[in-house]
Amino acid sequence: xxxxxxxxxxxxxxxxxxxxxxxxxxxxxxxxxxxxxxxxxxxxxxxxxxxxxxxxxxxxxxxxxxxxxxxxxxxxxxxxxxxxxxxxxxxxxxxxxxxxxxxxxxxxxxxxxxxxxxxxxxxxxxxxxxxxxxxxxxxxxxxxxxxxxxxxxxxxxxxxxxxxxxxxxxxxxxxxxxxxxxxxxxxxxxxxxxxxxxxxxxxxxxxxxxxxxxxxxxxxxxxxxxxxxxxxxxxxxxxxxxxxxxxxxxxxxxxxxxxxxxxxxxxxxxxxxxxxxxxxxxxxxxxxxxxxxxxxxxxxxxx
Amino acid sequence: xxxxxxxxxxxxxxxxxxxxxxxxxxxxxxxxxxxxxxxxxxxxxxxxxxxxxxxxxxxxxxxxxxxxxxxxxxxxxxxxxxxxxxxxxxxxxxxxxxxxxxxxxxxxxxxxxxxxxxxxxxxxxxxxxxxxxxxxxxxxxxxxxxxxxxxxxxxxxxxxxxxxxxxxxxxxxxxxxxxxxxxxxxxxxxxxxxxxxxxxxxxxxxxxxxxxxxxxxxxxxxxxxxxxxxxxxxxxxxxxxxxxxxxxxxx
Amino acid sequence: xxxxxxxxxxxxxxxxxxxxxxxxxxxxxxxxxxxxxxxxxxxxxxxxxxxxxxxxxxxxxxxxxxxxxxxxxxxxxxxxxxxxxxxxxxxxxxxxxxxxxxxxxxxxxxxxxxxxxxxxxxxxxxxxxxxxxxxxxxxxxxxxxxxxxxxxxxxxxxxxxxxxxxxxxxxxxxxxxxxxxxxxxxxxxxxxxxxxxxxxxxxxxxxxxxxxxxxxxxxxxxxxxxxxxxxxxxxxxxxxxxxxxxxxxxxxxxxxxxxxxxxxxx
Numbered sequence: 001x002x003x004x005x006x007x008x009x010x011x012x013x014x015x016x017x018x019x020x021x022x023x024x025x026x027x028x029x030x031x032x033x034x035x036x037x038x039x040x041x042x043x044x045x046x047x048x049x050x051x052x053x054x055x056x057x058x059x060x061x062x063x064x065x066x067x068x069x070x071x072x073x074x075x076x077x078x079x080x081x082x083x084x085x086x087x088x089x090x091x092x093x094x095x096x097x098x099x100x101x102x103x104x105x106x107x108x109x110x111x112x113x114x115x116x117x118x119x120x121x122x123x124x125x126x127x128x129x130x131x132x133x134x135x136x137x138x139x140x141x142x143x144x145x146x147x148x149x150x151x152x153x154x155x156x157x158x159x160x161x162x163x164x165x166x167x168x169x170x171x172x173x174x175x176x177x178x179x180x181x182x183x184x185x186x187x188x189x190x191x192x193x194x195x196x197x198x199x200x201x202x203x204x205x206x207x208x209x210x211x212x213x214x215x216x217x218x219x220x221x222x223x224x225x226x227x228x229x230x231x232x233x234x235x236x237x238x239x240x241x242x243x244x245x246x247x248x249x250x251x252x253x254x255x256x257x258x259x260x261x262x263x264x265x266x267x268x269x270x271x272x273x274x275x276x277x278x279x280x281x282x283x284x285x286x287x288x289x290x291x292x293x294x295x296x297x298x299x300x301x302x303x
Numbered sequence: 304x305x306x307x308x309x310x311x312x313x314x315x316x317x318x319x320x321x322x323x324x325x326x327x328x329x330x331x332x333x334x335x336x337x338x339x340x341x342x343x344x345x346x347x348x349x350x351x352x353x354x355x356x357x358x359x360x361x362x363x364x365x366x367x368x369x370x371x372x373x374x375x376x377x378x379x380x381x382x383x384x385x386x387x388x389x390x391x392x393x394x395x396x397x398x399x400x401x402x403x404x405x406x407x408x409x410x411x412x413x414x415x416x417x418x419x420x421x422x423x424x425x426x427x428x429x430x431x432x433x434x435x436x437x438x439x440x441x442x443x444x445x446x447x448x449x450x451x452x453x454x455x456x457x458x459x460x461x462x463x464x465x466x467x468x469x470x471x472x473x474x475x476x477x478x479x480x481x482x483x484x485x486x487x488x489x490x491x492x493x494x495x496x497x498x499x500x501x502x503x504x505x506x507x508x509x510x511x512x513x514x515x516x517x518x519x520x521x522x523x524x525x526x527x528x529x530x531x532x533x534x535x536x537x538x539x540x541x542x543x544x545x546x547x548x549x550x551x552x553x554x
Numbered sequence: 555x556x557x558x559x560x561x562x563x564x565x566x567x568x569x570x571x572x573x574x575x576x577x578x579x580x581x582x583x584x585x586x587x588x589x590x591x592x593x594x595x596x597x598x599x600x601x602x603x604x605x606x607x608x609x610x611x612x613x614x615x616x617x618x619x620x621x622x623x624x625x626x627x628x629x630x631x632x633x634x635x636x637x638x639x640x641x642x643x644x645x646x647x648x649x650x651x652x653x654x655x656x657x658x659x660x661x662x663x664x665x666x667x668x669x670x671x672x673x674x675x676x677x678x679x680x681x682x683x684x685x686x687x688x689x690x691x692x693x694x695x696x697x698x699x700x701x702x703x704x705x706x707x708x709x710x711x712x713x714x715x716x717x718x719x720x721x722x723x724x725x726x727x728x729x730x731x732x733x734x735x736x737x738x739x740x741x742x743x744x745x746x747x748x749x750x751x752x753x754x755x756x757x758x759x760x761x762x763x764x765x766x767x768x769x770x771x772x773x774x775x776x777x778x779x780x781x782x783x784x785x786x787x788x789x790x791x792x793x794x795x796x797x798x799x800x801x802x803x804x805x806x807x808x809x810x811x812x813x814x815x816x817x818x819x820x
Contacts, residue, residue: 060392060393061396065396067393068397084415142316145317148533151487151490153495153529154491156494156525158498159509161335163513164333164334198651201618201623201653202647202649206641206670206714206718207642207643207670208670212670217655220657221657234403243407257411261411261414266415269412269415277400277409280404280405281404284403
């Protein structure tokens with residue numbers, strides 16, 4: 001994962017081309033971008049020949065999964081701790097809860113504010129970030145705040161909010177928004193700032209108006225990073241929702257976790273936790289799928 | 304951003320927000336937002352409070368140990384993943400999963416296994432920090448130019464020498480980025496860990512303050528934590544910039 | 555072949571008024587770096603003028619000033635008699651890194667200049683298709699840039715530049731990012747194109763052979779801060795590409811330029 005170097009500029013702002021050591025704006029963009037690098041590695045060590053049989057990436061994922069689950073199972077049987085159930089125990093407890101319907105209703109209570117919160121954060125956050133990227137005054141006003149918010153352990157605000165406003169739907173949505181927005185805003189901002197200079201120049205050379213440049217070049221090229229921000233925001237939102245439930249008033253999935261922890265029903269507790277993690281991963285993956293499907297036709301053929 | 308022809312310093316907008324906060328706080332529009340001046344007043348109280356300093360010491364201890372483990376384990380794992388495809392294929396899906404998974408949900412697991420003490424908090428820090436460190440170290444290893452490695456081999460370097468002298472250093476910019484991001488996540492980890500464990504450190508303090516509705520104290524504490532997190536981030540950014548300087552010649 | 559020292563370069567007219575006139579243009583960056591110092595040159599109408607010089611930013615900077623993408627610090631540029639203040643419909647640009655929209659098809663990319671001018675969709679696609687065929691990419695209209703080779707991508711860039719019916723086509727090292735064989739083919743195709751289209755071309759390259767092969771006029775720029783060090787009008791005889799590349803005039807011109815440029819390499 002790399003922070004991209006020299007930022008591109010929007011036409012109209014002072015431009016520098018080909019300047020040696022072009023001075024960067026002192027404001028460091030602290031948004032996280034997560035990319036899995038797909039370049040070929042340098043200097044590979046020789047892999048054992050067994051792996052040559054299993055070249056297919058899918059089989060590797062399955063193998064990896066099987067290995068980890070087996071390790072879990074073994075660890076539970078040893079047992080490394082009385083509080084550590086085996087994989088199979090956890091699985092059956094989860095299925096039980098699904099059968100009872102308790103898991104689903106808990107998930108619903110947790111997920112509804114999450115979805116609302118992420119949707120609100122996405123719309124408002126992308127808007128703020130894009131505006132900040134396009135307008136220098138908005139950037140000056142907004143970026144410091146969001147940088148501080150992103151670096152800060154916002155989770156500490158959660159008890160404060162719940163105590164003041166209770167654990168209703170509105171509070172939960174607010175918590176999700178607080179956790180999700182900084183990263184969404186900063187990613188959107190950064191995406192706009194890093195619009196490829198070459199393409200913007202091309203647009204100017206062919207007489208594009210500022211509106212056209214923004215709509216046809218800058219926004220489409222910013223889409224991947226904005227989406228990365230949305231994925232991170234969703235993950236942060238999950239954390240917010242769960243923390244609110246674990247910390248103060250147990251409802252939803254948090255309730256299942258803390259309740260079963262308190263009565264030492266560890267398989268159920270672990271099952272609930274695993275469910276939440278799987279759900280979060282699925283949400284993030286589906287965002288990635290949506291991005292590829294609707295916005296980047298050129299990536300459809302790629303893995 | 305220019306005002307009257309002079310460039311304004313980067314973070315000066317925060318002053319405006321601070322004033323806004325003060326105004327909102329004085330107006331009493333919401334109970335959770337006391338005036339900034341009152342909060343600053345409480346900072347003095349905090350400074351003489353023994354439990355504050357104990358909590359800070361605990362936080363510092365667990366943070367340092369946790370981060371040390373995360374770096375000490377994460378960087379080599381990441382570098383190895385970048386070099387050995389088999390290892391990479393096995394571990395990468397998990398790293399990618401945990402990078403964006405709500406790790407908070409795993410803290411109860413750690414609590415169940417290791418109890419309500421400092422060990423849990425250390426492990427929480429490790430949990431939060433290690434994934435991005437692994438991923439970025441891996442990216443760094445993969446970005447090392449092939450010709451550097453070939454150069455080392457031509458001049459007779461052993462495998463170990465290649466690893467330590469070429470890889471580790473050439474991948475340094477990415478490693479530092481990973482460490483910086485990992486350290487930010489570790490701050491969240493150490494706080495969340497204390498919040499959930501809640502009988503030690505800042506979590507305990509937060510419990511006391513929140514149950515007595517001492518909003519100003521809570522905010523004072525929060526500001527201290529925010530400032531610490533921000534300071535750590537700035538120091539690391541600075542270090543990263545120094546290393547990036549030589550990375551520019553890698554293109 | 556006639557080589558004129560810089561002081562006489564501007565004075566000698568070609569046929570009618572030159573299409574592009576550069577008068578005492580200088581460029582100093584805000585950081586204080588001086589890229590261009592009092593550059594004056596003319597580009598004759600209907601021909602191809604090359605800006606040639608050692609690696610550095612001067613030639614591309616000058617080209618972008620002519621294109622109106624960068625403002626000059628001093629001096630002025632006139633295209634067809636009008637002073638240049640920004641990009642204009644009479645000039646179009648071919649980029650070194652192709653500058654294609656990765657999320658758009660070849661057809662959309664080639665039609666992009668027209669799209670920005672508000673030409674209705676069916677009309678601009680028809681025009682684009684024509685030029686796509688002209689550059690030899692018929693059949694690739696619905697592919698995406700990442701599916702094309704470097705040479706093919708540049709052809710799309712060229713089609714886009716031609717489709718807007720500009721009078722002056724500015725080309726910034728257009729063939730430097732492709733391999734040698736493709737490059738040679740491009741040069742030959744470009745000569746054919748120039749013969750058929752009544753446009754003025756301004757070309758930037760650092761390859762001497764390329765410059766001599768395709769140009770009517772070569773302007774040699776010195777190292778930064780650049781000035782015009784020499785202007786050479788090239789008159790190569792007609793012939794097949796192979797004949798031209800072995801003709802004494804061609805080889806001599808290359809040699810002369812090379813000797814002149816050698817000074818600046820050390």
